[in-house]
Structures are given as structure tokens and as C-alpha cells.
Amino acid sequence: MTPQANLTHKVALIQGGSRGIGAAIVKRLAEQGAAVAFTYVSSHAKARELQDSITAKGGKALAIQADSADAEAIRRAVKTTVDTFGQLDILVNNAGVLAIAPLEDFSLEDFDKTLTINVRSVFIASQEAARHMTEGGRIINIGSTNADRMPFGGGGPYAMSKAALVGLTKGLARDLGPRGITINNVQPGPVDTDMNPAEGDFADSLIPLIAVGRYGKAEEIASFVAYLAGPEAGYITGASLTIDGGFGA
Secondary structure (H helix, E strand, C coil), X not given: CCCCCCCCCCEEEEECCCCHHHHHHXXXXXXXXXXXXXEECCCHHHHHHHHHHHHCCCCCEEEEECCCCCHHHHHHHHHXXXXXXXXXXXXEECCCCCCCCCHHHCCHHHHHHHHHHHHHHHHHHHHHHHCCCCCCCEEEEECCHHHCCCCCCCCHHHHHHHHHHHHHHHHHHHHHHHHCCEEEEEEXXXXXXXXXXXXXXXXXXXXXXXXXXXXXXXXXXXXXXXXXXXXXXXXXXXXXXXXXXXXXC
């Protein structure tokens, strides 16, 4: 089924959009008519390929190199998006890192990086994007079902960072609601990406915990994000919405 073109004349910025779930979101929003900008750190070839694949079909896309650990780089990405496309209607905060180690071995450097990328960058991007958004604006954070369930050791800081998005989303909903802007938090379960493939020892340990017995697809997360970005989702805000195949059931 071809996605409905209900995002025509909308402009989206996806923070962390060159691969995996982020790339699927970029493609889906573009298919629904949005002009899409997306950031990447080092995957220049993948980013350019994604940009060109959209423009070749007549869409509008722009790859922006920006490290989500750098506050000024995030702000510049927002400015570049607005300068290029004239507005900003949708922000998807997808950039994230995952560090796993036993408590005794977990480095403070990895702890700080986890908070910087997974939480601080979300706040900075949302703050900057909100300066440009008008009524009907959408902010969508990509959290994790691990905010509610962490079934293996070594992931405490990651789970904490994703739980922080639950509170941040609720709080910012109060700031943005009076302006007609929604903000929501999508919490995927295990999804098949190059960072977390659906085959291997780690996947084998998680699949028995998933009610539907399989990993999710990046496109399934993207379709959920696209709904929240669309006009029919205007009464949903401050919510953390889980899409995990029953991983947390």
C-alpha cells in the first residue's frame, strides 16, 4: 500500500537519520510528501546515497553532517533546515548510543556520552526547533522499551537515559501544548538494524521474550512515527507509546 501523501508542504528534520530506524523514518516521511533534512556523523556515503535516492524520485532531501554531542552543531542543523526549506514542522530525535558493561566496569566517559547523546541532544534540538514551529508542529523522540524493561545486565545507564525521555516528553508537552505543538516518545523494542541484527547470540537471547517471536522492522517504527507526524495525531501529546511486539507484555 502506498503511504498517503498527508505531509505535503511539511518540512522535517531527523536527528540521526542516515541508517537503521532513522533512515527508514527519512524515507517514510519523504514518501508522504515532506521535505526531509537529516543529520549524520560519519556515514557520509550512506547519507549521500539516502539523500540522492529521495531527490531522484522528485522529493526534497538534505543530508547535514552534525554531531549530536555538539550543541552548536545541532543548532546549526536546525538553522540549515529552515534556511533551505523555509520552515520546520516536524522534528524526530533519533540519534542514540548504546554502551553495555557490568556496573563495576562501566566507564564514566561512556556514562556521560550516553546522557549527552540520548538526552541532552533531544533537549537542545527540541528547544531550537520549537523556536521555528507554529501550530501543528510535531516533535517525536525515539526512546526504547528498555525504559520500562531491561532484561539483561550492563544496560542500566542506557535504560536510565531512555526513561529520562519519558519525563522530558511529559514536561515539554506542557510547554508546547498551548502553542498547538505536540511532542511524543516512541519506544521501540528489538528492531533489526546493522547495530542490532535479528540474527546472532544477542538476538537469540531476546527473541524468546518477544510475544510475536521476531524482531521488528525499521519500516514498522517509521510508519508509527509518520502517523504521529501527521494531521490525525493532533490530540496525542506527552505520551510514551510502545511498539515492541509484546516484549514488555
